[in-house]
Amino acid sequence: MAVSRTVTTNSVPAQTGSGASGPESSGRLPGAWSLGLLRGGLEIRQFFRRNEQAIFTFAFPIVFLFLFATIFDGTMKGAGGATAPQYYVASMTAAGIMSTSFQSLGISIAIERDEKVLRRLRGTPMPPAAYFLGKIWLVLFTGLLETALLLVFGSLVYDVSLPSDLTGWLTFGWIFVLGITGCALLGIAISSVPKSAQSASSVVVLPFLVLEFISGVYILIDALPNWMLTVGAFFPLKWMCQGLRGVFLPHAAAALEPAGSWEYGRIALVLGAWCIGGLVLCLLTFRWKSRTDG
Structure with a gap:
C-alpha cells in the first residue's frame, strides 16, 4: 500500500x-537533492515576494556604480588607459557577489534561527542537506541575476567592454564560482554569531562594509595604505576584486596591483582555501537552535 x-x-x-x-x-x-530543488524554488519565490528586499539587493550595486563612476569619471593614471567605470564595474560585481551570499545568508539564517524556523525544520523528516541546498540555489540565482544586471548597466551606460574571448569568460566563471561558494559558507558560519534577529544586520553588515573599504571596492587599490592591503589580503573580497579587474581592465592596468600582476594562481588558491575553511567553520559552528533555546 x-x-x-x-x-x-x-x-x-x-x-x-x-x-x-x-x-x-x-x-x-524524496531525497535531499529533490527536496533541495523544491526548497530552492520556495526560497526564490519568498525572496521576490519581499519587494523592498529584492529591489534594494539589485539596486544597491548599480546605484553605487553610478555614483563612483560619475564622481571619478575619466581615465585612471598609470592604468594603461583603463577608465573609472571599468574599475568600478569589477569592484561592484565582486561586492555584489559577496552581498548576495555572505550578507544575505548571514542575516536570513540568523533570523530564521531566532524565529525557531530552523528548529522546526530540524524536527521534520527533511534531510538537513536539503535546507542548505535551497539556500545555495537562492544564492546562485540572485548572484547571477545581480551580476548580469550590473554588467548590462555598465555596458550600456558607460560603454564598459565585456570579455571578448572564451578565456576571459572562463576566468570570470571560476572566480564567480569560488567567490560565491566561499562567501556563502562564511555567511552560514557568521549566522551563528548574532544573539538575536535584531542584532543580525549589525553583526553581519559591519565586517562586510569594512572589507569593502580595505579590499579596493570603493577606493582605488593603489590609494590604500599598505597595512590595509595586508589585512584585506586575508579575506576573499580583495581577491575577487583583483581577479575581476583582470577580466574587465586592460592588461597594462595590472601595474596598479601591489604585485604588478593579476596573480590568478594566488587568487585561485586563496578563494579555494576560503571554500575549505568556510566549510570547516560551518561544521564547527552551525546551530539549529538559538542560544536561548539551550
Missing part, C-alpha cells in the same frame, strides 16, 4: 504522492 505523506514547515513541502512512479510510490520521502 502506497503511503502519502506531506511535511510542511515554513511552507516547505516534502511530498510523496500515491500513485506516482519512482521512490515516492514506495512510500519513501
